[in-house]
Amino acid sequence: MGTWNIGPFDNDTAADFAGDLDEAAAEERVPMIRRVLERAAAGVEFLEIPDAERAVAAAALVVAQHPAGGPLGSGYGPSEPLPRFPVEFRTLAVAALDQVAGGLCELAVVWGEAVDGPEWRRDIVRLRDVLDPPVPPQEETLFAV
Template structure:
């Protein structure tokens, strides 16, 4: 794994994906992001490390367009602008991130062996929570039956 840190683009594969996005025409970038997310979110087969690393980067790009969030992308993310990404990519990104941390993910297996596994996992959870915020626990019921 060519990783130097836990960020979404802090590995060779995701940094290369960012470079590919920069080289693509603006109108092709959404389809590239969608394709990466679909591959990762697809049928529950084994998710290879490269597809997992690209999916984390693609999900971070979807998160970056969320209005209440600081961009999670490092210096290794795309430097060219992205088109406005459609809302349906949010749930596709959630599904992809769920696969990335599943027991069918080579990336999760490799990170599980790393000293900073819990920090990586927290960052993935943070991305997911921006895309699909957890439902807060219910207070007492307004009406009792």
């Protein structure tokens, strides 16, 4: 596994995926992202590393277009502009990230054994939380009777 950091594009597979996006015709970029997210979100029996790495990269691209998201912060992501993604990609990206972070994902297993594993997991949770923010706990209100 050619990985040099925890970021969504900090591995050979994701960097190659970014290159594939750059080389694709503009009208093919959205379907490419959709296919990657759908493959990961499908809940296959065991999600292998390359599919998971592409899914994290695709989800990061969806996050980058979200109003609460931000720039990728990686020189390894796509350099060509991407079209606006449909809003339903947010739900698809959340499902893909859930599969990646789950126990039936080879990438999660490998990162679980790595020193930087907790930091990687926090980054996955951060991406997910932009798309599906956690609901803050509600304070209990006591009423006088």
